[in-house]
Amino acid sequence: MAGGWSNDGAVQEQIDSTIEDAVQRARSQLPSGESLTHCEVCDARIPEARRQAVPGVRLCVVCQGADDQQQKASAGYNRRGSKDSQLR
Known part of the structure; x- marks a missing residue:
């Protein structure tokens, strides 16, 4: 149920967008x-077991x-400034 100037799917769209941003950020940080x-x-030397367990390891x-x-x-940090983040 939306009110004011927002459309009916605005809350879910914001949730989906926040999740997509988090997934993209996590994928970009994968070695x-x-x-x-x-x-x-x-x-420092990186052990062979770590190099095999985590392909592309740099640290x-x-x-x-x-x-x-x-x-x-x-x-x-919620850069969208949702009401949920303001309540915390």
Whole structure:
């Protein structure tokens, strides 16, 4: 049920668009290409098991953990400014 100036499917369209953006962002961050033998941040050796498990890996486990923490800290920002995000 929409009210005001929005059409009937506006809320669902916003939800779908937010999910599509998140999926595209996640896919763009997937490693691709050949795995590195040394971390591109700290130059530590990347174990063979990690290189086989994650094709295209560019970071060692420690640097990947730090990168994941940074990504988590910036996640949750809704640039569309939905009412749901304003209630949190």
